[in-house]
Amino acid sequence: MIDWESIRYFLAVARTGTMSGAARSLKVDHATISRRLSALEAEINARLIERQPRACRLTPLGQRVFELAQEMEEGAHTIERFLDANRLPPCGKVTLSAPPILVANFLVKHLAIFRRANPGIQLSVCSDARQVSLSRREADVVLRLTRPEEPTSVARKLGRISFGLYASKEYPHLHDPSAWEFIAYDSGFVGVLQREWLMGVAGDRPVACEINDINGHLEAARAGAGVAGLPDFLAEADVKLQRVTHNGEPFSRDIWMAIHQDLRRSPQIRAVMDFLLGIFSETPALADHRF
Structure with missing residues (x-):
């Protein structure tokens, strides 16, 4: 009987395409992934993965095993969900x-x-x-x-989360919208709705800095780095921030x-x-x- 744990590691490699990606998804080290995969291939006496310098590619046999393994995984999860749905009391x-x-x-x-x-x-x-x-x-x-x-x-x-523009009460351009500089998201967030909204509001005005975490936007705004687009439930409670008005559409x-x-x-x-x-x-x- 093939060890299900080894199949689980194989699935992670097949889905992510790399040993390191599989290690991150399963929260184990790279060596564990490699060892499990080698053990599985030795057990079935067949190669499932072609190990390349920067990626792992499924062999034709590996592709078919991947399809069957996904069915096994879904069956295992179905059993888990069935047992969970019938467990009393809640625990x-x-x-x-x-x-x-x-x-x-x-x-x-x-x-x-x-x-x-x-x-x-x-x-x-x-x-x-x-x-x-x-x-x-x-x-x-x-x-x-x-x-x-x-x-x-x-x-x-x-x-729903509504958003607004906020800046430090000490921001030197607080009352001069033409001089506002914005705290924005980096290019990794292209297509994310709040980034598109904020850049539309900013228009031709400059971006002061790019931060890829909303809590970083909050702290940067509090420090006076510029104007940030922040969730109202978070920013309105902050005594260091002031909401500023703009001519754009409301966003949520x-x-x-x-x-x-x-x-x-x-x-x-x-x-x-x-x-x-x-x-x-x-x-x-x-x-x-x-x-």
Whole structure:
């Protein structure tokens, strides 16, 4: 019988295309990936991966094994979801993936409340800007700023994040929009809606600096580095910042929650969903009053 763990490591290499990428996705070292893959190939006496200097390429046999292994993985996850959905009372580990801005500045403030109400559930909160797969159990519950599109997911809108322009109250050009300099995202964020909105507002005015993290934008604005486009729920509470007006369109992002459809009746998943529904509905700055 082939070791399922070795298959799991093979899947990671096949999906990422590199040993290092597989190591990052599984949170292990490069040597472990290489050792597992070599053991699998020795066990079946066949080559699945062509190891190249900067990439790993599937052999024809490896491609077919990859297709079959994905079916095995989905079957294993289906069993896990079935067991989770029938577990009483609510207990076990639930993984919640959410954007960094919500994790660092909102969710962590409510974890004590969740723990007191659900002592049997270990909530693992992952700060993820990337999309994660519910089908592959990379998360049990996800929060995203675009509607999740996995066909096996069930999504619900939780609220919205409105954005505005903010600068330090000590910013020398605070009252002279023509002299504003902007705190922007780097080119890695091309196509991201808040970057496009901010650059549209900036127009021909200069960019003072580029930072790829929203909390960095907040700190740079507080230090007087320029004008930043920040979530209102975060910036309005900061006594060092002042909202400034502009002629552009208002901007906001919807907040979506999604789970795999097989977990809709899971007690521990329902507990996390109810928790999220509660804290968003009770936070006026994030509740979507249009619905």
